[in-house]
Amino acid sequence: MKYDLIIIGAGPAGYVAAARAGQVGMEVMIIDKQYIGGMCLNWGCIPTKAMLESAKMMQRAKEAASFGIDGIIPGNVTLNWDAALKRADGVVKKLVRGIEFLWKKNGVEYLQAEAVIIDEHHVEANEQVFETEHILICTGSKPMKLEGVPEEKLLEMENLFQWHDLPQNIVVWGHGTVAVEYTQFLYLIGKNITLISPTVDILPGLDSYISDFLSKTFKRDKIPVYISSKLEITKESTIKIADKDIPFDKILNCSYRKAILPAMKIKLELDERGFIKSNDMMQTSIPSIYVAGDVSGKSFLAHTGSAQGMQAVNHMKGIHEEFDLKKSPLNIYSDPEIAQIGQTEQQLKEQGIEYKVGIYFLLANGKALSEGNSEGFVRILSEPKYGEVLGVQIVAPNATDMISEASILMTVEGTVYDIAQTIHAHPTVSEVFMDAGMASVDV
Numbered sequence: 001m002k003y004d005l006i007i008i009g010a011g012p013a014g015y016v017a018a019a020r021a022g023q024v025g026m027e028v029m030i031i032d033k034q035y036i037g038g039m040c041l042n043w044g045c046i047p048t049k050a051m052l053e054s055a056k057m058m059q060r061a062k063e064a065a066s067f068g069i070d071g072i073i074p075g076n077v078t079l080n081w082d083a084a085l086k087r088a089d090g091v092v093k094k095l096v097r098g099i100e101f102l103w104k105k106n107g108v109e110y111l112q113a114e115a116v117i118i119d120e121h122h123v124e125a126n127e128q129v130f131e132t133e134h135i136l137i138c139t140g141s142k143p144m145k146l147e148g149v150p151e152e153k154l155l156e157m158e159n160l161f162q163w164h165d166l167p168q169n170i171v172v173w174g175h176g177t178v179a180v181e182y183t184q185f186l187y188l189i190g191k192n193i194t195l196i197s198p199t200v201d202i203l204p205g206l207d208s209y210i211s212d213f214l215s216k217t218f219k220r221d222k223i224p225v226y227i228s229s230k231l232e233i234t235k236e237s238t239i240k241i242a243d244k245d246i247p248f249d250k251i252l253n254c255s256y257r258k259a260i261l262p263a264m265k266i267k268l269e270l271d272e273r274g275f276i277k278s279n280d281m282m283q284t285s286i287p288s289i290y291v292a293g294d295v296s297g298k299s300f301l302a303h304t305g306s307a308q309g310m311q312a313v314n315h316m317k318g319i320h321e322e323f324d325l326k327k328s329p330l331n332i333y334s335d336p337e338i339a340q341i342g343q344t345e346q347q348l349k350e351q352g353i354e355y356k357v358g359i360y361f362l363l364a365n366g367k368a369l370s371e372g373n374s375e376g377f378v379r380i381l382s383e384p385k386y387g388e389v390l391g392v393q394i395v396a397p398n399a400t401d402m403i404s405e406a407s408i409l410m411t412v413e414g415t416v417y418d419i420a421q422t423i424h425a426h427p428t429v430s431e432v433f434m435d436a437g438m439a440s441v442d443v
């Protein structure tokens with residue numbers, strides 16, 4: 001039998017593409033060597049959010065008295081690691097079952113095996129060779145190995161939650177959303193945490209207004225943050241940075257990412273970092289082979305990978321759909337949450353694009369105050385003549401959901417007038433979005 005498409009890797013890029021391919025009538029098989037859901041479901045996006053939720057709830061429980069609830073003694077509130085992990089595992093299992101259902105509904109075949117690409121139309125797995133019209137590579141990425149750190153001092157993210165007795169002094173090495181989220185999680189559960197970023201930008205690509213907010217959050221929580229391009233371990237448990245000695249028990253590796261490439265008997269063009277090169281339609285240097293997700297090196301976010309996977313399948317079916325990475329949101333599940341979409345102020349300045357800023361704070365919002373979460377703002381960057389929205393930044397308890405309103409606006413090239421005129425239900429935190437729209441119209 002000849003397949004229309006074989007997908008290698010069942011993470012968010014692969015599993016969404018498989019369902020889409022089945023939906024549009026393709027004969028599709030998806031192969032994964034380890035698990036359904038990839039890194040995202042099994043130890044990335046989902047388990048971290050579930051564990052973070054437990055940590056945030058623990059903090060919230062400590063504030064119960066301020067909501068008029070008696071009987072909770074803050075000093076007695078602790079995280080039951082095993083119970084929290086069990087809950088996280090339950091969430092993962094439900095989502096995996098959801099994917100299996102979706103595949104079944106759309107006629108997707110699944111094979112658990114390591115795949116090898118034989119040529120542009122053949123894939124080998126489980127000692128069988130399968131023929132296919134197209135191949136989609138979605139094999140993901142992993143953090144680079146940390147050199148110079150003794151094995152017993154190293155914590156890899158993949159195994160972090162298996163540590164039931166995490167030591168007290170933990171250094172998070174890395175930058176980006178993952179490093180920030182782990183820093184917050186470990187802080188919330190009471191660890192002495194130090195973040196060491198290899199670059200000045202702890203969150204590369206973030207608008208500096210939000211970076212400044214994040215820095216203030218770290219200062220407020222007394223989380224030391226250092227910038228250092230290398231880790232210099234001087235004594236057994238000390239990292240030296242400038243004139244500081246930072247004690248640590250373990251280092252969590254949130255380092256730069258590198259591509260996970262499947263074994264291949266043909267040659268695909270790679271970029272200078274080792275990721276698979278592709279055109280705007282996710283087609284590699286061999287036209288029948290496509291790539292999506294982390295292994296493309298274009299973005300390291302699950303939703304972008306899923307969108308790329310869909311785009312690749314659409315292209316195989318003759319649909320040329322433009323995909324603008326700038327319209328993909330960047331979410332940080334910190335406390336409060338942070339989200340951003342579109343251009344930053346720095347990017348607009350660099351391109352010489354005129355813009356105006358409309359901002360509104362949660363401090364005056366009824367729902368935010370009622371919920372006791374009034375830290376944050378919505379900030380809109382817009383084009384001054386017609387008011388088209390160029391970028392949105394949100395800090396709010398549910399910023400990662402609220403950003404979807406901005407995603408739609410940017411997709412339809414909406415304006416600040418559209419936002420200001422949209423009736424937002426009261427009381428909702430989303431009203432701040434409307435207020436920021438009005439603030440943009442005023443200035």
Ligand SMILES: Cc1cc2nc3c(=O)[nH]c(=O)nc-3n(C[C@H](O)[C@H](O)[C@H](O)COP(=O)(O)OP(=O)(O)OC[C@H]3O[C@@H](n4cnc5c(N)ncnc54)[C@H](O)[C@@H]3O)c2cc1C
Pocket residue numbers: 008009010011012013014031032033034035036037038039040041043044045046048113114115116138139140141157178260261262263292293294295299300301302303304305333
């Ligand atoms: C701690 C953490 C938290 C994160 N949180 C978020 C978040 O909140 N939001 C977000 O958008 N992103 C988040 N990410 C990033 C997100 O997990 C990745 O961007 C996403 O998983 C990439 O999807 P993918 O399909 O490209 O690859 P993966 O999810 O890595 O899946 C790749 C799959 O390919 C399989 N595979 C590899 N080689 C082969 C082979 N030769 N044969 C068969 N199978 C193979 C692997 O077994 C794996 O299942 C997080 C990442 C981490 C580490």
